[in-house]
Amino acid sequence: MKLRFNRSQLCIPYALFLILFVIAPLLVIIYYAFSNGQGKFTFDNFIGFFSSTNTLGTLLYSFALAIVTTLLCLFIAYPTAYFLARSGFKKQYVLLMLFILPMWINFTLRITALKEVLTLLEGNISLHPFLNSVIGMTYDFLPFMILPLYTSFLKLDKNLLEAAADLGANKFIVFLRVTLPLSIPGIISGITMVLLPSMTNYVVLDMLYNSTYIMGSLIGSYFSAYDWNNGSMISLVLLVIIFIVTLVTNRFGDKDSDARRTVL
Amino acid sequence: MKKFKKFVCIGAASLLLLSSLSLTACSGGQKEFVLRVASWEEYIDLGDWDDDELIEIDNPYDEEAGGVIGVNSMVEDFTDWFNSSDYGFDIRVEYSTFGTNEDLYNRLSLGDKYDLVCPSDYLIMKLLAEDELVAYSDEFLDAEADNNYYAQNVSPFIDGVFEENGWQNYAACYMWGTTGIIYNPETVSSDNAATWDILQNEKYNRRVTIKDNVRDSYFPALGILNKEELLSDGLTAERRNELLNDTDQDTVDAAERILKGIKENVYSFETDSGKADMITGKVAANYQWSGDGVYIMDEADGDENNPTELWYSVPDECTNLWFDGWVMLKDGIAGDKNKQIAAEAFVNFLSRPDNAIRNMYYIGYTSSIAGDMVYDYLDYNYGAVFNPDDEYFDDEMTEVCQYDLSYFFGGDVSLYVDASQLEIPDDAETISQTLGSEYGNDINYTVYTTDDISRGRQAFAQYPPQSVIARSVVMVDFGDRLHDINQMWINVRCLDIKDFNPAIVWTVVAVVVAITAAIILYRFRYKIFYRTPKEDK
Numbered sequence: 001m002k003l004r005f006n007r008s009q010l011c012i013p014y015a016l017f018l019i020l021f022v023i024a025p026l027l028v029i030i031y032y033a034f035s036n037g038q039g040k041f042t043f044d045n046f047i048g049f050f051s052s053t054n055t056l057g058t059l060l061y062s063f064a065l066a067i068v069t070t071l072l073c074l075f076i077a078y079p080t081a082y083f084l085a086r087s088g089f090k091k092q093y094v095l096l097m098l099f100i101l102p103m104w105i106n107f108t109l110r111i112t113a114l115k116e117v118l119t120l121l122e123g124n125i126s127l128h129p130f131l132n133s134v135i136g137m138t139y140d141f142l143p144f145m146i147l148p149l150y151t152s153f154l155k156l157d158k159n160l161l162e163a164a165a166d167l168g169a170n171k172f173i174v175f176l177r178v179t180l181p182l183s184i185p186g187i188i189s190g191i192t193m194v195l196l197p198s199m200t201n202y203v204v205l206d207m208l209y210n211s212t213y214i215m216g217s218l219i220g221s222y223f224s225a226y227d228w229n230n231g232s233m234i235s236l237v238l239l240v241i242i243f244i245v246t247l248v249t250n251r252f253g254d255k256d257s258d259a260r261r262t263v264l
Numbered sequence: 265m266k267k268f269k270k271f272v273c274i275g276a277a278s279l280l281l282l283s284s285l286s287l288t289a290c291s292g293g294q295k296e297f298v299l300r301v302a303s304w305e306e307y308i309d310l311g312d313w314d315d316d317e318l319i320e321i322d323n324p325y326d327e328e329a330g331g332v333i334g335v336n337s338m339v340e341d342f343t344d345w346f347n348s349s350d351y352g353f354d355i356r357v358e359y360s361t362f363g364t365n366e367d368l369y370n371r372l373s374l375g376d377k378y379d380l381v382c383p384s385d386y387l388i389m390k391l392l393a394e395d396e397l398v399a400y401s402d403e404f405l406d407a408e409a410d411n412n413y414y415a416q417n418v419s420p421f422i423d424g425v426f427e428e429n430g431w432q433n434y435a436a437c438y439m440w441g442t443t444g445i446i447y448n449p450e451t452v453s454s455d456n457a458a459t460w461d462i463l464q465n466e467k468y469n470r471r472v473t474i475k476d477n478v479r480d481s482y483f484p485a486l487g488i489l490n491k492e493e494l495l496s497d498g499l500t501a502e503r504r505n506e507l508l509n510d511t512d513q514d515t516v517d518a519a520e521r522i523l524k525g526i527k528e529n530v531y532s533f534e535t536d537s538g539k540a541d542m543i544t545g546k547v548a549a550n551y552q553w554s555g556d557g558v559y560i561m562d563e564a565d566g567d568e569n570n571p572t573e574l575w576y577s578v579p580d581e582c583t584n585l586w587f588d589g590w591v592m593l594k595d596g597i598a599g600d601k602n603k604q605i606a607a608e609a610f611v612n613f614l615s616r617p618d619n620a621i622r623n624m625y626y627i628g629y630t631s632s633i634a635g636d637m638v639y640d641y642l643d644y645n646y647g648a649v650f651n652p653d654d655e656y657f658d659d660e661m662t663e664v665c666q667y668d669l670s671y672f673f674g675g676d677v678s679l680y681v682d683a684s685q686l687e688i689p690d691d692a693e694t695i696s697q698t699l700g701s702e703y704g705n706d707i708n709y710t711v712y713t714t715d716d717i718s719r720g721r722q723a724f725a726q727y728p729p730q731s732v733i734a735r736s737v738v739m740v741d742f743g744d745r746l747h748d749i750n751q752m753w754i755n756v757r758c759l760d761i762k763d764f765n766p767a768i769v770w771t772v773v774a775v776v777v778a779i780t781a782a783i784i785l786y787r788f789r790y791k792i793f794y795r796t797p798k799e800d801k
Contacts (some may be wrong), residue, residue: 053760053761054761057759058758061759126470130376209531210535211532212757213757216759225478248783248787249787
């Protein structure tokens with residue numbers, strides 16, 4: 001008997017994985033989020049989340065941290081990726097390698113090293129917890145911003161730039177009207193890859209001695225305090241936020257420019 | 265039907281693979297009992313000592329070694345010892361570790377099975393209240409029987425505390441200690457280190473650390489809150505106990521305010537990094553457990569580039585007396601008599617004085633085991649009066665303190681400790697005494713006989729004097745107040761939206777709204793800004 005599989009059968013391993021490690025845990029989270037310690041259905045956790053000034057403060061703090069990190073990443077990554085994609089062929093891969101290289105080392109090790117560097121620069125690192133956290137997260141997530149931007153710049157058709165220049169646009173206008181709009185898919189995917197993880201990456205904060213909780217540490221502290229219901233509710237709220245953000249951004253992509261052409 | 269066949273094929277293949285894997289895992293273990301032990305990380309001798317680490321004291325359990333030394337790990341030694349004894353069956357030890365009591369408890373409630381675990385006092389109480397523990401057998405508690413090292417050697421002090429709290433039948437103490445402040449006397453004055461106030465003392469702004477867990481934060485907060493009453497004369501032990509086990513909501517709220525202030529003053533809430541930060545001098549003072557304190561002082565002394573003399577202070581208000589004890593779990597033992605025998609043998613083996621010393625040396629904590637051999641070890645480490653021919657002998661050192669350890673060892677036991685290693689009150693009584701005649705040398709020493717010592721170095725941290733024990737309190741399990749106290753702790757660590765600068769709040773909200781609006785506008789820009797082209801219709 002020949003063993004031949006069709007496509008749907010090849011998907012079975014992944015489907016099993018999905019059911020076991022994504023869907024089942026999600027159901028468990030939903031169950032815990034809407035039940036109390038005795039296993040009875042309740043909305044208390046949900047109401048508790050939005051009525052506690054502490055959780056709202058944490059949400060706000062996480063957003064502030066994540067937004068500042070994302071903006072800083074974008075600010076550094078955009079010109080870097082631009083010049084990386086534009087530079088001569090040979091140098092390009094070496095340069096790209098330099099940015100990807102740190103990703104091969106575990107991030108806790110990198111943050112430990114960063115801690116020493118920051119101590120050297122600032123003296124006492126606990127005096128600037130917010131700044132340090134932003135630096136640590138930026139250090140951690142920068143490659144995730146550079147790579148999508150880099151690929152979107154690589155795909156950029158040079159003929160378009162030349163055409164724009166031929167039609168009399170100066171360099172600034174070319175950038176503003178051609179390069180920037182065409183790199184938006186890269187920006188969006190960079191933002192989603194940095195903004196959401198940096199709301200929960202509390203290990204960086206712990207290691208850099210920021211004693212204020214963000215969403216990730218809040219969930220962790222509820223779970224280690226045996227309070228799985230509130231922990232699950234916060235996870236669920238975070239999940240909904242992530243879901244909304246991806247829903248809004250997921251259709252950005254290559255089709256976008258095509259759509260524009262048909263519209264115009 | 266064909267599809268179904270393929271499916272069966274894959275299923276059968278994977279089943280075969282799985283079962284063969286599990287078969288190899290099981291084979292060879294038919295007559296072997298597995299003892300599942302869980303303890304703290306870095307809490308047992310892992311062996312592999314250098315030859316010069318040999319502790320040169322009489323060792324009746326291993327005459328050939330010429331002292332105490334850890335060659336193999338403790339767990340290996342136990343397995344060899346057990347399997348070569350006449351218990352009638354062989355065992356294998358599965359040793360795993362946990363990081364916090366909460367971690368252990370979570371794992372137990374998720375269904376992990378262990379036979380023997382080593383939680384702290386309050387978790388022992390919690391497990392006891394939940395009826396999870398197996399009582400030790402009468403044979404184990406019988407001090408007359410052979411190999412019953414725990415019953416034979418446990419300190420009367422530990423035995424007393426365990427009996428007082430009703431744990432003695434269910435828990436066998438492993439290590440114990442106090443909590444206090446490790447500080448650098450060059451930057452922190454002794455007066456400042458003498459109180460829990462140091463945690464909120466702005467003089468040391470961002471240069472003190474505190475533990476990142478609710479119990480070790482709540483305790484000093486209570487110390488600060490009740491400072492006046494704790495320091496007043498005529499405070500009874502009952503009242504002290506009551507004050508430091510107070511979990512009323514008003515007290516919890518007050519502690520929350522204190523801890524919020526402390527949060528703004530400390531360098532970090534640390535779980536483990538405090539040790540390194542203290543040794544490297546990043547911080548000046550550090551809330552610490554006595555055992556880790558000993559480790560920190562040892563490391564700072566031995567730092568080749570920058571040797572620092574650090575001290576350990578037990579604040580004048582109070583200290584948290586804590587114990588870690590071995591308990592057997594009903595879920596794991598499951599009524600298996602042999603398992604219980606093996607678990608009890610494990611505790612006994614760790615309590616054999618030479619092994620207790622090995623563990624103490626390796627981890628820095630204080631063992632619950634007393635007896636002559638442990639006293640010899642103390643004398644070897646901290647005794648100031650010894651043979652003048654010894655290479656470490658210092659003839660300048662003529663001031664010693666007669667350090668009273670009767671409470672721990674029972675009877676009338678004291679040790680002459682170098683007085684410069686302890687902070688001796690100015691008005692302490694002294695006598696002039698000739699000591700060292702047993703070494704054939706009579707040296708005239710100034711001997712302090714006080715017990716009123718609250719700060720000192722390794723000897724003090726490892727074996728606190730009676731006066732420190734007198735102001736120590738066992739912090740019991742929070743019981744049904746746990747939830748509210750945990751919530752208090754989370755509140756401390758979270759930023760309260762009410763405490764924010766309103767300008768920042770509105771800026772962040774505005775940015776979030778602006779970004780969301782921009783994305784939505786961009787996403788639906790064709791629908792909003794462009795007219796649908798007519799050709800399409």
